[in-house]
Amino acid sequence: MESPSLPVTAKDWTSTSLHRVLCMQGGEGDVSYVNNSDCQALAITLCKPILISSLQSIKLFTSPIIRIADLGCATGSNTFDTVDTVVETLRQLFTAVYGGGSLEFEAFFCDLPSNDFNMLFRLLSEKQKVDSAKYFASGVAGSFCDRLFPRGTIHVAVSLSALHWLSQIPEKVLEKGSRTWNKGKTWIEGAKKEVVDAYAEQSDKDLDDFLKCRKEEMVEGGVLFVLMGGRPSGSSSQFGDQDTRVKHPFTTTMEQAWQDLIDEVI
Template identity: 35%
Template sequence: MTGGEGPHSYAQNSSFRGEVFEANKKLIEEAIVKNFDPMTYIGPTNVIRIADLGCSTGPNAIKLSAHQIPEFHVFFNDQVSNNFNTFFKQLPPNRNYFASGVPGSFLGRLFPKKTLHFVHSSSTLHWLSRVPKEIADRSCSAFNKGRSHHVNAPKEVEDAYLAQYRADLENFLHARAQELVSNGLMALQIATVPDVILESDIHPSRAYELLGSTLMDMARVVIEKPLTV
């Protein structure tokens, strides 16, 4: 994600994800009211711990309206390359919770065992940890020559992406299972596509296809007409 607060930064270009969060905010609040009683978790430290995984730098991080008893500690997580300086400058100065930054991939452990009471992640789990190695292997049937994505690619390519996603999601859930307290809650907002719609027909897929085609044309020009200094 592009850091800072300039016209091309994530902070200035994340309204769509903000709308996604607001659309599901009521469902999350209802689930918390129905299934989570903070008073049952009060221990010697009197603290409820919350993690927002994949917070990025924009204004769409989880927001709280909480009383002082118990106290709330919110951990904002993203990759080590995230612009945490910009992010923390956007937090309200009079917030009624304690805030900390936790850099690192959420596909692995980030917190001690049984320390989190609530975990939230919005519009983040569609990102893969890496490009499937099969699609760059010329000897493999999943070799994805001429594309930057799996849209309109052979089934072997799609299966390679799917296998990588399953492995990443399994790692994510395994890590959170260890970090959440008993009866803790987790709210995940994940982009999905109905089975009746072809993946090649959805808007993001068309955008990826157009972007990939443009990148291939640019690479072809450089190869055919090398730039000189």
């Protein structure tokens, strides 16, 4: 389970600009993302063959520098493993096509401004001492629903287990007394259709913004690889489902965790 840090006030939680306060838990403690991201690591491992297959179709070697962006990198070995896969795959492909030569890589680790970039680069520095530097690296702080790079500069962009996070709370669900007010709940399981539709609209907008931004930033012929959770089309499966707890145990567990935090504050 992912572990978002919670150094925020009640005012922050009712804001639509959560991207400046929400992040995966930093550091290396028991509740840190570094030590609680095995599920995401498994998903990355399972999709690795598809990622490699996608990269092998690329034809980008007119440039001596290949630029890679991990969108929603968080911290720890998951993002390093992903970038390593991209670098090694493209290096091998370049050697097979051209028989050698010089090819350099630049990796951009991208996440919200509140992400623990200090921990990220400390771990990267320790890793590169052992592995030797395979690429140049930098951090980019910002929402992937916005533009992050100049036009036509990114050859490979990946976003793994991150795109399901919305850019903001739908404004409609904060309107007290309305049909879309999600009173007493922090999730959509068991919510009214109007609430579900409000979240679906926000999700559609965020995905549209994400793709429009990548269209501007990507080099023509580049690779955009996305891994994210999904649900069946339509809203009927989002509510009124008696088997929700069995089908989506994560959502009900998270709802209870949020409620426990609220109760502690109260």
